[in-house]
Amino acid sequence: MQDLDAVLKQHAAQSDIDADVARAVNGLARAAAAISKLIRTPDKAANLGAIKGSANADGDDQKALDVLADDEITAQLHTAGVAIYLSEEQDTPIPLHADGTLIVASDPLDGSSNIDTNVSIGTIFSIMPAAGGSLQCGRNQLAAGFFVYGPQTTLLLTLGDGVLAFQMDDDGFFCDMGWQVAMPADTQEFGINTSNQRHWHAPVKAYIDACLDGRDGELKRNYNMRWVGSLVADAWRIFRRGGVFLYPADCRDGYSQGRLRLVYEANPVAMLVEQAGGKATNGTDSILDIQPQDLHERVAFIFGSMNEVDVIIGYHS
Numbered sequence: 501m502q503d504l505d506a507v508l509k510q511h512a513a514q515s516d517i518d519a520d521v522a523r524a525v526n527g528l529a530r531a532a533a534a535i536s537k538l539i540r541t542p543d544k545a546a547n548l549g550a551i552k553g554s555a556n557a558d559g560d561d562q563k564a565l566d567v568l569a570d571d572e573i574t575a576q577l578h579t580a581g582v583a584i585y586l587s588e589e590q591d592t593p594i595p596l597h598a599d600g601t602l603i604v605a606s607d608p609l610d611g612s613s614n615i616d617t618n619v620s621i622g623t624i625f626s627i628m629p630a631a632g633g634s635l636q637c638g639r640n641q642l643a644a645g646f647f648v649y650g651p652q653t654t655l656l657l658t659l660g661d662g663v664l665a666f667q668m669d670d671d672g673f674f675c676d677m678g679w680q681v682a683m684p685a686d687t688q689e690f691g692i693n694t695s696n697q698r699h700w701h702a703p704v705k706a707y708i709d710a711c712l713d714g715r716d717g718e719l720k721r722n723y724n725m726r727w728v729g730s731l732v733a734d735a736w737r738i739f740r741r742g743g744v745f746l747y748p749a750d751c752r753d754g755y756s757q758g759r760l761r762l763v764y765e766a767n768p769v770a771m772l773v774e775q776a777g778g779k780a781t782n783g784t785d786s787i788l789d790i791q792p793q794d795l796h797e798r799v800a801f802i803f804g805s806m807n808e809v810d811v812i813i814g815y816h817s
């Protein structure tokens with residue numbers, strides 16, 4: 501196990517494109533260090549949750565920190581020589597370097613509704629070859645990861661061969677957490693926003709009912725429930741101790757494909773999940789095999805401990 505700098509140096513030595521991936525991850529780590537510092541600085545943190553006035557491409561209100569995080573990442577990816585930046589906060593792809601070999605997609609600030617609540621938020625990223633164009637399926641990802649700005653600032657990273665966990669120190673240096681990231685295959689913990697229960701489709705309703713019935717129900721075991729409301733925080737917990745996360749499609753207007761975005765939320769998390777031995781699906785298809793049609797398209801997203809995700813897929817078939 502090694503610190504991020506050493507891991508990236510080794511990766512860079514493998515090939516030209518791996519060197520570019522290492523530069524991009526290094527730039528993202530610098531951006532995350534700056535975002536983390538901003539959140540922790542009293543006079544600067546005060547207004548980070550204020551609405552900036554405009555809505556982003558998804559129609560969500562942009563908060564001050566959404567915009568600052570996006571600016572920070574744009575600048576770092578420019579320095580890293582990336583070809584194109586795809587962002588939740590930008591309507592269209594941002595061209596950076598015509599001769600760059602990589603496309604980076606990012607949710608610059610995940611968990612915007614938690615900015616003012618001192619609850620964990622984060623940054624998610626996906627790195628793809630530029631040759632594949634802006635709409636590539638998740639299987640093409642060369643690397644993916646997410647930072648969490650919580651009690652610790654952390655990074656979960658995959659370069660395509662397992663998952664590594666790092667914690668940032670006071671100097672913005674990402675240190676190995678000494679943790680073998682392997683998601684437990686079994687779990688008795690689920691995460692879903694149950695306030696949407698009346699809108700769910702039958703398979704999700706049936707699965708959650710069975711969880712709530714506990715030992716007396718058809719799954720014959722008691723379940724616990726956790727829902728932070730920041731994907732990065734819910735995901736980190738699931739990588740750490742197992743669990744399943746569900747943001748399903750439902751009957752509300754605008755939720756026929758769920759809420760989360762395929763290109764810069766579900767795909768990178770799904771790559772990490774598979775690399776850690778878990779499973780990620782929309783209920784029927786593997787997330788990483790879905791061909792995106794639009795930069796901001798949404799997807800029903802279910803992921804976590806392999807055997808429990810299979811139980812949920814069973815309810816869909």
Ligand SMILES: O=P(O)(O)OC[C@H]1O[C@](O)(COP(=O)(O)O)[C@@H](O)[C@@H]1O
Nearest residue numbers: 607609610611612613693729730731
């Ligand atoms: O408020 P809801 O409907 O439970 O949605 C929660 C989900 O929305 C998100 O906040 C969406 O992310 P953004 O903050 O990047 O828009 C996820 O992090 C989280 O899982």
Ligand SMILES: [Mg+2]
Nearest residue numbers: 607609610611
């Ligand atoms: Mg998000």
Ligand SMILES: [Mg+2]
Nearest residue numbers: 588607609610
């Ligand atoms: Mg966001």
